[in-house]
Amino acid sequence: MDTSIAISGIDDDPYLKNHLKICPDAIQAKIDSFAKAPGTIVDFGCGHGIKTIAMALRYPDAQVIGFDITDAHRRAQDFCKNRLEGGMPKNLRFQTVEPGTPLSQICQPDVIYSWSVLEHVSRKLLPAVLTDMFDALRPDGAVITQIAPLYFSPFGSHLKEFSDIKWIHLLESHEELRNRIYASPKSQGATGSAKWMFSRYEDLNRITAEELSQYFQAAGFSALSDERKTFDGDVPAPLLATYAEPSLRTFELNFVHGKSPLPQKRGLWPGRGAAR
Numbered sequence: 001m002d003t004s005i006a007i008s009g010i011d012d013d014p015y016l017k018n019h020l021k022i023c024p025d026a027i028q029a030k031i032d033s034f035a036k037a038p039g040t041i042v043d044f045g046c047g048h049g050i051k052t053i054a055m056a057l058r059y060p061d062a063q064v065i066g067f068d069i070t071d072a073h074r075r076a077q078d079f080c081k082n083r084l085e086g087g088m089p090k091n092l093r094f095q096t097v098e099p100g101t102p103l104s105q106i107c108q109p110d111v112i113y114s115w116s117v118l119e120h121v122s123r124k125l126l127p128a129v130l131t132d133m134f135d136a137l138r139p140d141g142a143v144i145t146q147i148a149p150l151y152f153s154p155f156g157s158h159l160k161e162f163s164d165i166k167w168i169h170l171l172e173s174h175e176e177l178r179n180r181i182y183a184s185p186k187s188q189g190a191t192g193s194a195k196w197m198f199s200r201y202e203d204l205n206r207i208t209a210e211e212l213s214q215y216f217q218a219a220g221f222s223a224l225s226d227e228r229k230t231f232d233g234d235v236p237a238p239l240l241a242t243y244a245e246p247s248l249r250t251f252e253l254n255f256v257h258g259k260s261p262l263p264q265k266r267g268l269w270p271g272r273g274a275a276r
């Protein structure tokens with residue numbers, strides 16, 4: 001189902017358009033290419049859960065579970081109550097868990113997608129999180145991963161709204177950067193938001209596309225699709241002397257991983273849905 005039919009006015013609201021249309025379009029394109037007719041879809045690190053609503057509306061025959069270590073998904077529940085005819089879709093539920101709680105104890109998904117999440121997962125948990133995804137995933141399922149912006153890229157600090165100087169987080173000391181962010185015109189009257197965003201910046205695990213790809217392999221996954229977007233402009237010489245150039249240039253990754261590399265073994269032939 002097209003969520004623009006179910007929810008009026010989303011084209012006029014950039015936030016809703018992004019979460020209910022643009023990102024779900026990208027996730028749906030991957031699901032439809034790599035995991036036809038999924039029975040269970042997990043939004044790993046669903047946050048406020050607005051995208052999760054869109055996915056539940058688009059896959060009415062699937063069980064869609066928003067999984068997070070916070071209960072920010074209360075926002076999605078309020079949204080459904082206030083904006084959706086019929087309230088929360090019957091095929092949607094949210095689950096708050098302790099960090100590291102095995103997904104495999106909760107469900108056996110056909111699709112696990114994470115959108116802007118794996119750069120926030122504690123580095124010491126990350127290999128175990130991917131191994132758990134491997135254990136939980138059904139044999140012909142798919143794990144869809146998006147990260148943007150990656151830490152070493154021009155705006156990898158996630159602080160662009162406070163400073164639009166490329167790589168400022170790699171060029172300035174921690175103290176200088178904090179002072180800059182707190183003093184930015186955007187912070188005036190919104191110091192709480194600047195502090196919150198700066199602490200999110202401090203928590204980033206600084207993962208690169210290459211390192212994450214290796215963690216997926218180590219967990220047993222095969223790469224089904226590996227897309228990386230790169231910045232083609234100039235990079236400051238001191239950064240090139242210090243960091244690997246591909247890491248400085250790669251600002252977005254879109255990965256799809258499966259348990260088996262061969263498409264013909266992954267059930268992507270007509271009729272698989274009926275055979276389940």
Ligand SMILES: C[S@@+](CC[C@H](N)C(=O)[O-])C[C@H]1O[C@@H](n2cnc3c(N)ncnc32)[C@H](O)[C@@H]1O
Nearest residue numbers: 045046047068069070099100115116117120121
């Ligand atoms: C930047 S938010 C992205 C939220 C949502 N995916 C979106 O696109 O709006 C990152 C989310 O990852 C969640 N997260 C971090 N570590 C996690 C973990 N170990 N397990 C599940 N969720 C986690 C955070 O609580 C947060 O809600």
